[in-house]
Amino acid sequence: MFVSFFPTPRLFFLSAAVWSLAAILFWFFGGEQLGALVGLPPAVAGTPPIIGISVFWSAPFLWFYIYFFLAVAAFYGFWRWYSPHPWQHWSILMTAVILFLIYFNVQVSVAVNTWYGPFYDYIQGLMSGTIQSTAGEFYAGLASFAWLALVGMNVQVVNNFLVQHWIFRWRTAMNHYFVSHWSKLRHIEGASQRIQEDTMRFSQIMEDLGSSFVESLMTLIAFLPVLIALQAHISELPIVGEIPQPLVIAALAWCLFGTISVMVAGLKLPGLQFRNQRVEAAYRKELVYGEDHADRAQPATTAELFNNVRRNYFRLYFHYIYFNVVRYTYLQADNIFSMLILGPSFVAHKITFGAFSQISNAFGRVTGSLQFLLNSWSTIVELQSVHKRLRAFEATLEGAPLPDIDERFMKGKESDAGVKPIEA
Structure with missing residues (x-):
C-alpha cells in the first residue's frame, strides 16, 4: 500500500515527521527572525495587525514562503539521493504543495478572524449611534472580507484539483504494484475487488484523513495563540x-x-x-x-x-x-x-x-x-x-x-x- 508510492515507507514517514518538527521548532526559535537578513523582518510585537488581503504579501509571509520552499527542497533532495523512487515527484513534491495550500487556507481563516474584531465593533458603533460613517466606508469594510473569501475559495478549488490527481496517482502506483504480482495474489478471496476498488478507497480515505489531520494541526497552531x-x-x-x-x-x-x-x-x-x-x-x-x-x-x-x-x-x-x-x-x-x-x-x-x-x-x-x-x-x-x-x-x-x-x-x-x- 505504501511501498508502491513512497520510498522506504517506514523510514520516510519517520524522517518526514522529524524533519517537519525540526523545521517548525527552528522557525519559532529563531528561523522567523532570519528573514531580517534578506529584508523580510517579522512583525514587531505590539503593532496593529494587517487587516485584509495585503497580509499575504507582507514581509513575514514572504519570508515564510521562502523558508517552506527551502525546507521542502532539502527533504526532497535527500530522498532523491538516498532512495530514488519513480513516484517521488508526487509523493514528496506534490504532497508539499498540497500541505502548503492547506496552510494558506488556514491563514485565510486567521485573517478573516482578525477582520471580525474591528468590523463588528464598527457595526456595533453604527447600531448604537456612537460612530458616524459613510456608505463607502461600510462597503470598503465588506470588500476587505470579500477579497479574503475570494482568494480562500479559489485556493481551495486549486487544492481540490491537485488532491484528486494525487489520489489517482497513488491508486495507479498500488494498482501497478499489485497487478505485477497477480499470480501470487489471485487465490485470495475477492482479489479482483481488492485491486480494483479497495486501492481506490484506501488512497481516497488516506488523503482525506491525512489532509484533515494536517489541517486540524495547522488550525490548532494558528488559532491557539489567537484564543490565548x-x-x-x-x-x-x-x-x-x-x-x-x-x-x-x-x-x-x-x-x-x-x-x-x-x-x-x-x-x-x-x-x-x-x-x-x-x-x-x-x-x-x-x-x-x-x-x-x-x-x-x-x-x-x-x-x-x-x-x-x-x-x-x-x-x-x-x-x-x-x-x-x-x-x-x-x-x-x-x-x-x-x-x-x-x-x-x-x-x-x-x-x-x-x-x-x-x-x-x-x-x-x-x-x-x-x-x-x-x-x-x-x-x-x-x-x-x-x-x-x-x-x-x-x-x-x-x-x-x-x-x-x-x-x-x-x-x-x-x-x-x-x-x-x-x-x-
Missing part, C-alpha cells in the same frame, strides 16, 4: 469560576470528553464493517460465477449468501444507533458550548460584539481541530476495514501468514458472520 490573546476578555467560567487560561482549558476538556465518548461508542464498528465487505464479496463472487456456470448461483445458495448480507447489515445498523446518538448529541451541544462559557463575561459587560465574534470563531476553530478523531471516526472505521483487506496482499507478497480474519475465512471458520468459503 482573546481570553483577556473572559472574567470566569461557569461553575469552576476564575482559572488560568480559561478558554484553552475549556476547549481541551470539552474535546477530550467528546472524543472519548465517541471512541467508546464506536468500538465494534471496524470489525462489522470488515465483515460487511466479506459477505458482500462472497455474494458478488457467487453471482459472477453464475454468469459462466449454470450450476452456480442457485437460488438456495444465493438466498443463504444474501441472508448473510442482511444479517450483518442489521447488526451494523443496530450498533450505529447508539454511536450516532452519542455523536450527534455531542455535536448539537457543541453548537452552544462557546455561548455557555461566555455567559459570565456577557453578564459582566466585558465583551463587545467584535470581541465576541472573534472569540466564537477562534474557539470553534480550536475545538474543531481538537475534535479530529470525533469527526473522522466513521472514516477511520472504513479505513481499518479496507486496510485489513489489502494487508492480506502484503502478507502474501512478504511470505508472512495471512491476517487472522483471512485465515479464518479461508478455513471456513467465520461462523459469527455466517460466511462460507467458496470453491472456484
Whole structure:
C-alpha cells in the first residue's frame, strides 16, 4: 500500500515527521527572525495587525514562503539521493504543495478572524449611534472580507484539483504494484475487488484523513495563540469560576470528553464493517460465477449468501444507533458550548460584539481541530476495514501468514458472520 508510492515507507514517514518538527521548532526559535537578513523582518510585537488581503504579501509571509520552499527542497533532495523512487515527484513534491495550500487556507481563516474584531465593533458603533460613517466606508469594510473569501475559495478549488490527481496517482502506483504480482495474489478471496476498488478507497480515505489531520494541526497552531490573546476578555467560567487560561482549558476538556465518548461508542464498528465487505464479496463472487456456470448461483445458495448480507447489515445498523446518538448529541451541544462559557463575561459587560465574534470563531476553530478523531471516526472505521483487506496482499507478497480474519475465512471458520468459503 505504501511501498508502491513512497520510498522506504517506514523510514520516510519517520524522517518526514522529524524533519517537519525540526523545521517548525527552528522557525519559532529563531528561523522567523532570519528573514531580517534578506529584508523580510517579522512583525514587531505590539503593532496593529494587517487587516485584509495585503497580509499575504507582507514581509513575514514572504519570508515564510521562502523558508517552506527551502525546507521542502532539502527533504526532497535527500530522498532523491538516498532512495530514488519513480513516484517521488508526487509523493514528496506534490504532497508539499498540497500541505502548503492547506496552510494558506488556514491563514485565510486567521485573517478573516482578525477582520471580525474591528468590523463588528464598527457595526456595533453604527447600531448604537456612537460612530458616524459613510456608505463607502461600510462597503470598503465588506470588500476587505470579500477579497479574503475570494482568494480562500479559489485556493481551495486549486487544492481540490491537485488532491484528486494525487489520489489517482497513488491508486495507479498500488494498482501497478499489485497487478505485477497477480499470480501470487489471485487465490485470495475477492482479489479482483481488492485491486480494483479497495486501492481506490484506501488512497481516497488516506488523503482525506491525512489532509484533515494536517489541517486540524495547522488550525490548532494558528488559532491557539489567537484564543490565548482573546481570553483577556473572559472574567470566569461557569461553575469552576476564575482559572488560568480559561478558554484553552475549556476547549481541551470539552474535546477530550467528546472524543472519548465517541471512541467508546464506536468500538465494534471496524470489525462489522470488515465483515460487511466479506459477505458482500462472497455474494458478488457467487453471482459472477453464475454468469459462466449454470450450476452456480442457485437460488438456495444465493438466498443463504444474501441472508448473510442482511444479517450483518442489521447488526451494523443496530450498533450505529447508539454511536450516532452519542455523536450527534455531542455535536448539537457543541453548537452552544462557546455561548455557555461566555455567559459570565456577557453578564459582566466585558465583551463587545467584535470581541465576541472573534472569540466564537477562534474557539470553534480550536475545538474543531481538537475534535479530529470525533469527526473522522466513521472514516477511520472504513479505513481499518479496507486496510485489513489489502494487508492480506502484503502478507502474501512478504511470505508472512495471512491476517487472522483471512485465515479464518479461508478455513471456513467465520461462523459469527455466517460466511462460507467458496470453491472456484
